[in-house]
Amino acid sequence: MASGDRDNARERFTALVDLQHRRALRIAYHYLRDADDAAEAVQDAFLRVFVHIATYSESRPFEVWFTRILVNACLDRRKARGRRLKWTIPMADASPNRPLDPASTAPTPEQRMMTRARAGEISAALAKLPARQRDVFVLRYLSDQTPGDVSAMLGLSEATVRVHLFRAIRRLRTLLER
């Protein structure tokens, strides 16, 4: 490939990363609940996109194709983490209410701590949802995909997506009231 083409491809890919990166981190973070794992899953997804870009069909939005790759990367990482955890001694404080990130344990003003605590509770509730409900909810409300896009990403009908969304919301409410 000529160096001009290569530079051009690199520039276009950089623009793509700039456009999708933050949203991708957000999705991955809510899937994995760990910042390092999320960053790695996002990197995996972008590399897969880079390598397979020629297989992308313009018949559906790029975002849908990319998000599907990202979700798969998150699922792969979750499986890998599951395998890793199988061989490690469980931490004493590995409760679902633990902070999302070690950095969040630093002392902060009271208001900020309460907000964090509430955010932790809600994230823990989100993690307790059945996998399909959580996937649908995260994609729809935390990454602003339309129900139509979510149905394309997960291979579900739009009506099924809506039912999962509603059930997820109802379950979240029950969990947060406890």
Next chain:
Amino acid sequence: MAHAHHLTDSRLHELWEMHAPDPHLASCAACQARLAEIDGVTSAVQTAADVAFSEAFPDRRVEASRHRILQAVERLNRPGQIVTFPGTPFVAARQRTRPRWMVAAAAGLILGLGLGRLTHPGSLAPALQPAAALSPVAPASYSVVADDDLLFALETASTGPVPVLRSIHELTPLSDQPDPLW
């Protein structure tokens, strides 16, 4: 209002997403409550998600992640090149190898038949001749020898360190043995 007439979850959700008016919804307190429930929980989760995300990913961390991705792409050093990743080398290799064997076997058979005709012009059944006359048909035997060699090499490797490595191993002090220099 009877429960049977309430909006379905799917319909209610659709109305909420579209902010669409609905005659039943306008007059049903139960469905209005369900709608408010959707709104409240979703807003709370979105707010919490924003907080959690910005805690976990301050701007410098987002930038570091972006930088690592671009570096990884740079390392690939093949923009626009299509690679079947993650590939399935074993399947691909098998697909390539099998036809080659078939071609070799067919070629051997044809050659054997030709040689049979030359050495025994009157015979119609060269296949009944001694096997030595059909030796070109035997590429499979090369494979067997090669496989045997490979298995032998594997067996040798797995039975323990080879002598050259063993001497290095013996020279290396083990952690649980006292070091003679101390």
